[in-house]
Amino acid sequence: MRIRILWPAGQTTATLRATPTTEALWNALPIASTANTWGDEVYFGTPVSVPREDGAQQVVEPGTVAFWTDGDSLALPYGPTPISRDGECRLASPCNVLGALDGDSQVLRTVRPGDPIRVERA
Numbered sequence: 001m002r003i004r005i006l007w008p009a010g011q012t013t014a015t016l017r018a019t020p021t022t023e024a025l026w027n028a029l030p031i032a033s034t035a036n037t038w039g040d041e042v043y044f045g046t047p048v049s050v051p052r053e054d055g056a057q058q059v060v061e062p063g064t065v066a067f068w069t070d071g072d073s074l075a076l077p078y079g080p081t082p083i084s085r086d087g088e089c090r091l092a093s094p095c096n097v098l099g100a101l102d103g104d105s106q107v108l109r110t111v112r113p114g115d116p117i118r119v120e121r122a
Contacts, residue, residue, distance in 0.1 A: 001026055002102075002122035003065075005076070007035060009110035013122050014065045016099035021067045024048045025074075025098065030120040035111050038092070040079025042111045046072055046119075056094035063105030066095035074119070078105035 001016045003025075016022045025048050033044035040062075052069045060066060066075040070093050077089035084090040111117070 001099075003029065004120050004122040006118045006120070007111050007115045009112075009115075010107050012105075012107050013102045014099055015102055016065060019053060019096065019098060021048070021050045021053060021096040022098045024050050025067065025119075026121070030118060032116065032118050035113060035115040035117045037111065037113050039081035039084065040109075041075060041077040041081050041089070041091070042108050042117075043068060043071070043073045043075040044117050046074055048072060050096070052094060053096045056096050058091050058094045060089050060091065060095075060097060061100070062089055063101040064089065065098045065100060066091060067098055068092065068095045076101070076105070076108055078108045 004013050028048050049072045062078045068075045
């Protein structure tokens, strides 16, 4: 499954693997939200609410598409967050890993807090 994420200054696509959270997100698309940033991470609320899955991770690779169950949000890290150690991508808490961005995750640097953000099927 592929999704497209759009904001005023850019867009990217991501490939998602089959997980219960991915299925719930897919069924809710398209969604519109408002971007937030936390260090080098973009996150935004969704209408999806799911439990934390086995295998949830707190430290992930840049460009990971994660679902933050504590905030019903998609989390898109592209670099260190305020709680990272040694440059890692450390999320606020363990998140369900859904997949990865298809291109360079640094495109997320153009997302500004408060930007409208849309996720749709690609």
